Amino acid sequence: MSLLTVDGLYAGYGDVDILKGVDVRVEPGEIVVLIGPNGAGKSTVMKAIFGLIRVSGGRIAYRDRDITGLRPDQVVRSGICYVPQEKNVFPTLTVEENLEMGAFIRNDDYSAELQRVYELFPALYEKRRQPAGALSGGQRQMVAMGRALMLDPGLVLMDEPTAGLAPAIVDLIFENIRKINDLGVSILMVEQNAKQALRMSHRGYVLTTGRNRHTDSSANLLADREVAEMFLGG
Template sequence: MSLLQASGLYAGYGGVDILRGTNLRVEADEIVVIVGPNGAGKSTAMKAVFGLVPIREGRVEYMGEDITNRPPERMVTRGIAYVPQESNVFPSLTVLENLELGAYALSGDHRPRMEKIFEIFPRLKERRHQQAGVMSGGERQMVAMGRALMVDPHLLMLDEPTAGLSPRLIDETFERIKGINQLGIGVLMVEQNARQALAAADRGYVLATGENRYEDTGPALLANPEVAEMFLGG
């Protein structure tokens, strides 16, 4: 049984389908990356899975359960966390307050989760009383991922986690994502830095006009000359 299985998704905005039969699969121990040109439907696919865009046709299963068109708050309580590309922190709140809000839907003592996140992101512990809005882009991305991890998810969904970051911070972000995956958390990621993302991925999907064009291991997609020429800049 796959951690996540999305089959034949048709979804979009205002009655216009952006996704046209899209399929996605994530196993429990995998990092899976979605790449493709602008307008390919990558972010729409993530939002459809998470219940932010209505699915007109198709099915999403999570751990064998049909979650098609479930509201996002239900996804969170089932162990799916989503980090959007933009507006992913509360800038006027401290790091600590941002993390605490990540666990709003859960009961019990959140301190063990908080300590685990501080182990993954030591810089957040150092700056836990600092407002998120005055932090660097890379630090804000750590806050966003940390808050998502407060729900102790089985699946972490990341939309363009390295957007706007320097090359050094991009490398650091990918290393953090690998570390999170090694904790037993499946990762589904949309990423503009396609070469680095595929190098880090167990499997990848190439989308174009809302349709699956290629699916293979990350290294195999990187080595595919057609993928390189059409989608990776040669």
């Protein structure tokens, strides 16, 4: 049984469908990456799964439960967290308050998860009393990832986690994503650094104009000449 199954997804904004029959699978323990040109519908897939936009057709299932059309708070309760590309921290709250916001639906002791986040991101522990808005872009991304982990999710959706970051910080973010996956958390990721993302993922989907163009293991996509020339910069 797949962890996440997206079958024949049609979704978009207003009366316009951006996605036109997209299929995606994420198996337990996998990192899966969505790549493709701007406007292909990659981020739209993430928003549709998380209940942020209208779904007009198809089915989304998580752990074999139909979650199509659920509200974001209901999707979170099912075990899926979302790390958006922009505005992904509360800038006036401290780092620790941001992390605690990630546990907003929990009524139990989440100190173990908070400790795990600080072990994963030691820089956040050092800055835990500082406003998140004062952090660097890479550190804010770590806060957003850490907040998602506070609910001990089975799947994390990451939308362009390295966007706008310096190359050295990009490497660090990818390393952190791998560490999160090593904890047993599956990841579905949209990423502009397509070649680097494929190198550290298990499988990939290439989308164009709201449709599946290529689907294969990351190794096979990296070795595919057409994919390399059209989507990976040669």
